[in-house]
Amino acid sequence: MTQPTETTGRMKRSPDHEDEILDVRGHRDPDRNRLTPVVQLPPQTALTVVDALSGLVRAAHREEGERPTPAGEPKRAQVFEEGDVFMLEPPFPGFFADRYLMDFYDTAARDICSRMHLHTGLRFVRMMTGPDTTIRVSSLSPITVRPSTGRFAPLSCFADDLPGTPDGVRRERHNVIVPPNSWVDMQIPRGVSHQFNAVGPNAVIDSVHPEESIETLREGMSGYRMMAQTIFLAKDRSPAATCADTGAPETPPPR
Template sequence: MTHNPTAANTMKHNPDDENEVHDLIAFEDTGHCQVTPVAQFSPEVAKTITDALRAIVQAAHKSPAATTADRDGIVRAQTFEEGDVYMLDAPYDGYFADRYLMDFYDVVDRDICSRMHLHTGLRFVRMMTGPDTRIRVSSLTPFQVTNIAGVTPFQPEQFVDDLPDTPAGHRRDRHNLIVPPNSWVDMQIPRGTSHQFNAHGPHAVIDSVHPEESIETFRERMTGYKMMAQTVFLADEQPSAESCALDGLDTP
């Protein structure tokens, strides 16, 4: 196994801190996010899919059973910076993964973006968009995008800009990838690799698998199972929507 000197960046300083911020300037990603465009649908089909999945999350946030801790201490309906979340499948002894659905916020409506962050375990994320909706995915390192001739249906737009709100006298490249409307795109996120999701439009959902979620609880020595405690942020506060805008799309 190759030793990775940046692996220490992925560990929590305080294992129970749900808003821990690490030094952006010193941070280096441990890997690259691997993106796989899977399919594109008609607007009608895409809206049906995203609306059905978003409705599950919305129902969970109205359910006493989903908003109350179960016997394992897990509250299945929670709120993250990017949107409301419902844990479809919880980990258990002998199976250390769990699965979330996220109903994205529209950053234009809220006038606020999510922060760049990383996780202390690897992630698999399935992003789905409906009509008039895109997801801007960002990272501090370039994306690796699958392109199998005759199979991969499209290549997403990419561009690089300056990461906003870096400390005075410093700058970091921010690599951006756009999930277009009515699309299904998968992304594999290695442990300790920066990423940022911001949805532009009303029909966006993530179906996410966290294969190390319960392992992280032990590795980080948390006092209990806490969904947000596996996140490390690279900014103190959420920036305004201007910092993750998409030209030509962000109109009221």
Template sequence: MKHSADDENEVHDVARFQDAARNVVTPVLRLPADTALAVVNAFAEIVRNAKRSRVATTPDRDGVVRSQTFEEGDVYMVEAPFDGFFADRYLMDFYDVEQRGICSRMHLHTGLRLVRMMTGPDTQIRVSSLSPFEVTDVPGVTPFLPRTFQDTLPDTPEDVTRTRHNLVVPPCSFVDMQIPRGVSHQFNAVGPHAVIDSVHPEESIETFRERMSGYRMTAQTVFLAEDLPPADTCVNLPT
């Protein structure tokens, strides 16, 4: 999947890229505003504490640095893989794209992911892909259906046009997304209260397969754009 496993900014040709499958989105629940805020803040505080921790910011005996940074937000490897258990789990404290002024890039991973997106009050997450989303809808169980819309991927070469499919995680909600290996996705939080709980079931397998030298978010990532686009390419959400 990667040309150079340890390249932290490897970019593939967006004009020729085709998704290997589709992302599957499952709305899980809606919460009262005060409950949602308490849950999101509790997860975010774990990530923030890790940034201040000498242990979490220092390689352990397996070379794992638990506190890391990705362009979507700060991350903490709350559960690391070990011999006989090749999955790991990350928490991500999202950046607010309006506050930062830039959006994250469309990208893909060399291994599959399961992410649970959680939002608090006055916060939405715009999820994007180059393929349409499949949304789980079980009557009587699925609590809501997220809004979807299409636009044009902004960060492409001058002669390239790609349709971007978008889905909006509303405030005070939990939404899961199953991301198959090699499928494009892009997360941007619009608002201050958003976290992700992300399980990576192939992490150590990827390390051996891709011949990576360590466990890093960027080591398993392939980008589909050179630069981070401006905030106005991801903050505008339909009402």
């Protein structure tokens, strides 16, 4: 099994820059993401779960609009490229982790894909879909799909070309499709590229950042923001057509 590569020192040129770009030509993932199929649910059950969690995010954003967070305090309702976010559980002294919920944007409705990116700390992500919705998970390295512990239909796994690369540069992108009414877990090592795009209205992420406060200290940030530890691997976002393909269902997943 590939052992994780520790990234030492500061990974960002400017710790407070929320849109820092890393040249995709030189990036090599130090490890691979690992995806575990968890469970597939009846459509109405899946929709109930997704609606309940995304409802918390929407309520938090309404609250932020009505009563903005005072200056100097962490804003718990934030916006990511993939969706609106609510920091459900903030870190505190002695517990260097936070947890957030993300209400996915519908890529098809917005006609835009989120960018490939990496983080300066590791992540644990649970992705949940409801009816008529898939999530395309992508990386510049093959994604290890672990065996399911229960009944789970085979996942569609395929490779294509990363869009938006500089002229004359080709980077292979590896993709796994999370089907409707499904839960999957994903372990994202520090510094490993990844990209999430939901197609459909019913998708949510429950994510834990076990190194969030440590990152804040390591990066020398002047304030606590969930976005600040993200480094993008593309300058611009691409049209929805570049992340809408779901590949061939019979494609075997990498192990």
